Amino acid sequence: MLFDKPAVVIDNGSYSIKAGFACDNHPVSIFRTLVGRPSYLNGSYGNKYYDVHVGDDAIREIDLDLNHPVVKGSIAHWDDMERVWHHVFYKELKVAPEERGVILACGTNSTIDEKVKCCEVFFETFNAPTMCIQSQSVLAMYGSGTTTGICVDIGHDTTDVAPIFEGKMITYAHINTGLAGSQIENYLEKCLAERNLLNEFKSSIDIENIKKSCLYITKNGAMPIKNYIRNYKLPSGEKIDVSNEAFMAGELIFQPDIVKGEKTSFIPLHEAIVTASLKCDTEIRKQMYESIVPCGGLSMVPGINKRLQVELECSISSPFNILSSSEQYAISWLGGATFAGLSETKKIWVQKKQFEDYGQRIVRNKFF
Known part of the structure; x- marks a missing residue:
């Protein structure tokens, strides 16, 4: 472990947040990525005191306006996202953020500007000592025990097929099927x-x-x-x-x-995998096929992996291997926990002092 205390691992899902410690083999907390405010406010959040409900509490309460901070894998509402992270530290994990390194799993489409903003929040608001931001697709590969393959992330509002080579996403080969x-x-x-x-x-x-x-x-x-x-x-x-x-x-x-019963813009899952692999260099395509990793909540639908096997057999002449898991819904989080414990990843982390000295330049250099 790189830290005196186990790092906090947070997977920012559009549907649910998964959070826990890098020393564990399962998230401590999984709750809905929701923030609810009283509907009588009509969107006008003035100086009067009111309760803000986060996660599953927001679902149980009535007469609330519900907001989804993460939309299609990107953070859309920063104030609410900050409330969610605050809830993670103080309500769910019950730890002080200034005492823990943080590894954040972000969406496949997350921009460098979003990563810079995340660092600003964690370093300036939560006073975190160090953090690392990685794509959910990349971490899913670590969670499956490899660093090269094709991540098939079937989530709540996006399905991302992302080829990963030696821990880096091949961005030009990434495909969103449009159906989740x-x-x-x-x-x-x-x-x-x-x-x-x-x-x-x-x-x-x-x-x-x-x-x-x-x-x-x-x-x-x-x-x-x-x-x-x-x-x-x-x-x-x-x-x-x-x-x-x-x-x-x-x-x-x-x-x-x-x-x-009509022509749609949706790409069939197996076709997206084949197309993504064909966008990669021929020399590494065989390695890609060795580790096809389904993950995300919808990947838990009974029968999906067997059907994917059949469809790919009809589409790919090369041998391939689908890595199944009973915890496909949390595999990105598990990859974050694995990633945090690897000594060779130490150079990728950004220290608070580095961010204060170099600002967004250090983030762009390490989390490009």
Whole structure:
């Protein structure tokens, strides 16, 4: 370990924040990336005292305006993001930020300006002694035990396919498929609305819960007779049949045009992987195929890795290997914990004194 005390590892997800210590093998805390303020304020946050709710507390409370600080992998609302980080240190981890190094996992599309701003917040507001900012895709490779491969990050509002070579992302080969968890939810909502179920059970149906509990993907794209039925249980105990919706929503990841019945801008997952690999130099393509790493919340959908195996076998003549894990949803965080403990990464960290002396120049040099 590079520090007297284990570093804090924070994975900034659009859907959820994962936070913990580099000495652990699992995040201490996972909570929704949400900030809620009383709706009666109507967006006017004056000098009067009011409670601000962060994370899962914001969901449980009523009459709140909810804000998502991270949108499509980038920080969109800095004041709220700062509140989330404050919540991480003082409420979830219960540690003083000035006593801990911080490794921050940012989105694949994170700009250098965003990284500079992150350093400003952590060094000037939280007084952190040192920090390192790395892409979630890069850290996912470390979390899978390698530094070269293709990261397939299937998240809430972005799906990023990013080739990584020796711990660096090949940015020109990065592909966003345009389809992620939020688009799946929109499709489910549309289908249920067409059956008039949303009007009938408006306050009882949780689209997000249907996605989590009912969605599945078959190996060959055929609807199975056995175990085909998918029922969603309402709070009242009544069940509704969502078999067709659950099957078709899963197929959307691999056959978006067929499912939607029209030409879409979505890129099928397996095609995105092939295209990203073809953008890389021929000499390193074989190494890329040796470690295809699915991660993110939607990568936990039952059957997705088996289907990906079948689709890639039809598209790639070279041997390839999909690295599966029971903790694909947290693999970027696990990679951050691994990264923090490697002595060879010490030169990549930025010290507070360095930031005070050189400003954004040191950030641009180390986190380009």
